[in-house]
Amino acid sequence: MNIIEQRLLRGRNLYSHHPCLLTVLDTGDLKDARTDVLPGFTERLLALLPSLYEHRCSVGKYAGFVQTLQSGTNLAHVVEHVTLALQCLAGTTVNTGRTHDAGGGKYRVVCAYELEQVVTEAFDSAVALVTSLARGDVFPLAETVAALRETAEDHAIGTSTGAIVNAAKARGIPVLRLTEEANLFLLGWGARQKRLQATITADTGHIAVGIASDKQLTKALLQEAGVPVPEGVTVRTLEQAQRAFRRLGCTVTVKPLDGNHGRGVTTRCNTPDELAVAFERARQHGRRVIVERFITGHDYRVLVADGRVAAAALRRPPSVAGDGVSTVRELVEEENRNPARGEGHTNILTKIPLDGHAETVLAEQGLTFDSIPAAGVAVQLRGNANLSTGGTAEDVTDLLPPRTRALCVRAAQKIGLDVAGLDIVCNDIAQPLEEQGGAIIEVNAAPGIRMHQYPSAGTPRNAGEAIVDGMFGKGDGRIPVIAVTGTNGKTTTTLMLEHSIRQTGLRTGCTTTEGVFIDGTCIRKGDCAGYWSARTVLTDPNVDFAVLETARGGILKRGLAFDRCDVAVVLNVSDDHLGLNGVNTLDDLARVKAVVAKAASRAVVLNAQDPYCAAMANELDEQVERLYFSCDPDNALLLRHLESGGRAAYLQDGALILADGTRRHRILWAEEMPSALDGCARHNIANALAAGAAMMAAGLEIGQIADGLASFVSDNVGNPLRANVYDVRGVKVVVDYAHNPAAYAALGATARSMSARRTVAVITAPGDRRDEDLQQVGETCGEAFDEVIVYESPSEHRGRRPGERAALMAAGAIRFSTAVHLELASDAALRLALTRCQPGDVMLFATGTSVAELVDALRDFDPASAQSIAAAAAGG
Numbered sequence: 001m002n003i004i005e006q007r008l009l010r011g012r013n014l015y016s017h018h019p020c021l022l023t024v025l026d027t028g029d030l031k032d033a034r035t036d037v038l039p040g041f042t043e044r045l046l047a048l049l050p051s052l053y054e055h056r057c058s059v060g061k062y063a064g065f066v067q068t069l070q071s072g073t074n075l076a077h078v079v080e081h082v083t084l085a086l087q088c089l090a091g092t093t094v095n096t097g098r099t100h101d102a103g104g105g106k107y108r109v110v111c112a113y114e115l116e117q118v119v120t121e122a123f124d125s126a127v128a129l130v131t132s133l134a135r136g137d138v139f140p141l142a143e144t145v146a147a148l149r150e151t152a153e154d155h156a157i158g159t160s161t162g163a164i165v166n167a168a169k170a171r172g173i174p175v176l177r178l179t180e181e182a183n184l185f186l187l188g189w190g191a192r193q194k195r196l197q198a199t200i201t202a203d204t205g206h207i208a209v210g211i212a213s214d215k216q217l218t219k220a221l222l223q224e225a226g227v228p229v230p231e232g233v234t235v236r237t238l239e240q241a242q243r244a245f246r247r248l249g250c251t252v253t254v255k256p257l258d259g260n261h262g263r264g265v266t267t268r269c270n271t272p273d274e275l276a277v278a279f280e281r282a283r284q285h286g287r288r289v290i291v292e293r294f295i296t297g298h299d300y301r302v303l304v305a306d307g308r309v310a311a312a313a314l315r316r317p318p319s320v321a322g323d324g325v326s327t328v329r330e331l332v333e334e335e336n337r338n339p340a341r342g343e344g345h346t347n348i349l350t351k352i353p354l355d356g357h358a359e360t361v362l363a364e365q366g367l368t369f370d371s372i373p374a375a376g377v378a379v380q381l382r383g384n385a386n387l388s389t390g391g392t393a394e395d396v397t398d399l400l401p402p403r404t405r406a407l408c409v410r411a412a413q414k415i416g417l418d419v420a421g422l423d424i425v426c427n428d429i430a431q432p433l434e435e436q437g438g439a440i441i442e443v444n445a446a447p448g449i450r451m452h453q454y455p456s457a458g459t460p461r462n463a464g465e466a467i468v469d470g471m472f473g474k475g476d477g478r479i480p481v482i483a484v485t486g487t488n489g490k491t492t493t494t495l496m497l498e499h500s501i502r503q504t505g506l507r508t509g510c511t512t513t514e515g516v517f518i519d520g521t522c523i524r525k526g527d528c529a530g531y532w533s534a535r536t537v538l539t540d541p542n543v544d545f546a547v548l549e550t551a552r553g554g555i556l557k558r559g560l561a562f563d564r565c566d567v568a569v570v571l572n573v574s575d576d577h578l579g580l581n582g583v584n585t586l587d588d589l590a591r592v593k594a595v596v597a598k599a600a601s602r603a604v605v606l607n608a609q610d611p612y613c614a615a616m617a618n619e620l621d622e623q624v625e626r627l628y629f630s631c632d633p634d635n636a637l638l639l640r641h642l643e644s645g646g647r648a649a650y651l652q653d654g655a656l657i658l659a660d661g662t663r664r665h666r667i668l669w670a671e672e673m674p675s676a677l678d679g680c681a682r683h684n685i686a687n688a689l690a691a692g693a694a695m696m697a698a699g700l701e702i703g704q705i706a707d708g709l710a711s712f713v714s715d716n717v718g719n720p721l722r723a724n725v726y727d728v729r730g731v732k733v734v735v736d737y738a739h740n741p742a743a744y745a746a747l748g749a750t751a752r753s754m755s756a757r758r759t760v761a762v763i764t765a766p767g768d769r770r771d772e773d774l775q776q777v778g779e780t781c782g783e784a785f786d787e788v789i790v791y792e793s794p795s796e797h798r799g800r801r802p803g804e805r806a807a808l809m810a811a812g813a814i815r816f817s818t819a820v821h822l823e824l825a826s827d828a829a830l831r832l833a834l835t836r837c838q839p840g841d842v843m844l845f846a847t848g849t850s851v852a853e854l855v856d857a858l859r860d861f862d863p864a865s866a867q868s869i870a871a872a873a874a875g876g
Helices: 041-050 050-054 064-071 074-087 116-134 141-155 159-171 208-214 217-226 240-248 270-282 326-337 355-363 402-415 462-474 489-503 531-538 552-558 586-598 613-618 636-643 682-698 703-712 742-752 771-784 806-816 826-833 852-861 863-873
Strands: 002-010 020-026 097-103 106-112 175-177 186-187 192-198 232-235 252-254 266-269 289-293 297-305 308-316 319-321 376-378 392-393 419-428 441-446 481-487 508-512 515-518 521-525 544-549 565-570 602-608 625-630 649-651 655-660 663-669 722-728 732-734 759-763 787-790 819-820 842-846
Touching: 002 116, 002 419, 002 552, 020 074, 020 116, 041 064, 041 074, 041 116, 050 064, 050 074, 064 074, 064 326, 064 531, 074 106, 074 116, 074 141, 106 116, 106 586, 116 141, 141 192, 159 175, 159 186, 159 192, 186 703, 192 462, 192 806, 208 217, 208 402, 217 441, 232 240, 240 252, 240 270, 240 289, 252 270, 252 636, 266 270, 266 355, 270 289, 270 355, 297 402, 308 462, 319 326, 319 441, 355 402, 355 441, 355 703, 402 419, 402 806, 481 489, 481 586, 481 682, 489 508, 489 544, 489 682, 489 703, 515 531, 515 759, 521 531, 531 544, 531 552, 544 655, 552 586, 565 682, 586 602, 586 613, 602 613, 602 682, 625 636, 625 682, 655 682, 655 703, 663 703, 682 703, 682 742, 722 863, 732 742, 742 759, 742 771, 742 842, 759 771, 771 787, 787 806, 787 826, 806 819, 819 863, 826 842, 826 852
Parallel strands: 481 544, 481 565, 508 544, 565 602, 602 625, 625 649, 732 842, 759 787, 759 842, 787 819
Antiparallel strands: 002 020, 020 106, 097 106, 175 186, 186 192, 232 289, 252 266, 252 289, 297 308, 297 419, 308 392, 319 376, 419 441, 508 515, 515 521, 649 655, 655 663, 722 732
């Protein structure tokens, strides 16, 4: 079996609301192999992966997939389920998949995923596993799962960061991981976004982090704020450390000045020799070392977030209990096999290290790694209780007295931290610190919160939620988003919306097939109607409102860049791009467009005159408002909707009407819109109605909508290649990016309305369309225009031979017209068309590149017109 194509659908897509891996799999010489006829295949597979019994498959019950295996299914379907099972064994829980027959032994296999790196590796392994079993070979499952687990651990989100991310998702805040391996995330969109790294938020000041990293400075500031801290000094040499020890005259703690996670910390130093060992250990983690009075008591961690105490925990050093048989080393190894323990911060608890520090602590108890403690004897393995070195925690949040809570908040504010982990040592956290000689011994700028989320005892606290509350208050971090899709009119409608919304004073972000625009400025040119371009807009901090053209190709290649939008607009569904990427019929295409409609959380604007759009209303959630638009005021669906009190936009007697419940607002006359070409371009009137309905759904005022549509100009500057009109010696030349039958039909009607004289069309179409699609383009133009000239753009051959697509279009046009010409070069075709025109005629030039083609064709033929068009196209 071979992988033909593979795509990571990172957002909501045709198959799922969640990220999926789409693979086109060629089963090759195993295309006829089915599980019911391969001897022993099902038995070997289930013996290897018994978790497959839990897969319900289409049967919809326990062992449903087993029934499917026994009754017989193709091997691509097996690969789907094995991919899901392997991901689960790697520690990433997923359960969604499907397999579609693509013909000729090829299949489209869809598998959900949590981590991209894991799913791609798991799919490759699944293909190898299924192939091996089908051929009767042995497959090394243990090694494969071990490798997958290692990949999962390498790319896993830290437990503390994951708690914040999960809290954000629960709030409905968009979450985007910015790096593959680091815990760096973007929460929210546009101007409302916040960054998060580990537990450091975008509101955490750099200076505050620096202060917290300097333990001596931290102590000085806290002391200044009236917060109890242990007496101590910072030293650089062992001699200085010994003098400090003698001056303090008590048990001391030794730790690096700028260390973290308990690294290099030694408590309870009572002799010069113990101090020397502790000093060297601390020096391994920093050039400067703190020697301070050892505070007697228990080790507590208090989390301050959102200006309040969010959680508190009693931390206990790592320990094991003797059984009278096992050595300390064996007891630790057994405890480290606890599934709750992992490396670093990837699990609820961390594995207990057997290092020099543990050796020292054991020596204080008269033990070594090879000692055998008596049954029931507790053996401590660390002088500190940090979870990062194997400690455990018990929630004590409810025990903190008000005075201690206030003191902790004051300490965090004095350092300047929005999120802080305060290390407190005292005998009883339920009593005020001052009364028992307790102290805050450290302030952490990036505190771990897994001890609060998953305490070993006591009540779990949603510390992640507290941090999210501090970042976003009651908000969800979202900016308004309107997504526009359809076969034709997407770019014009999107630009109408962007222009109108920007006129209200909001900073806009916009994606179209012409580029990405931030507040009206193009920051990237090209076809930008897909995932990455939308992500560019949504992650830009200068965007208050996003309007996203969302094309078929982008949905199929990467899925949507947003989990949901406020308003979705579906303009129409007609023949285009059929036969590509598994989309072969209009029903298939409608399902692709419906992905955008189903993403709407507030409202969907649908074309009442398009049966495919109208049918989408039945697939939407009940709470999502349906709005319709129509150029026909007597459309039956529109009338029923209006009678029921629904909102809509429609054209009546030349005026654009917005219906808002029982109220009717005439926003402007169609001929007042420059884009309507004096009311002749009904397709742009339809686009304006859709835009008006979308803005009404988004909450814009009627006056703002009217002003925006009245001032939007569809020229080469504001909307290139969309019904741009130029004058050539009295001939109206319409330049447009028409490339499918529906677009050509609309432009034919526009041309007829613009003049009572003749209409001439210079047409082309991309080469990746089917033969019947190219012929239909010709038929449409032959019927719509008085004369048709067919040409080809070399850049649009897309695998076809020169002249092939032009011949197909011409053959279609001849069925309806005798005035059909073949002129493959665009400049020659344009000059021929102009010689066939008289003043007052209308000529359509359909170009897939730019107006420069028209200028170049006229440069020698009509220099004055060429110069005039070039200036107009440049905005002059």
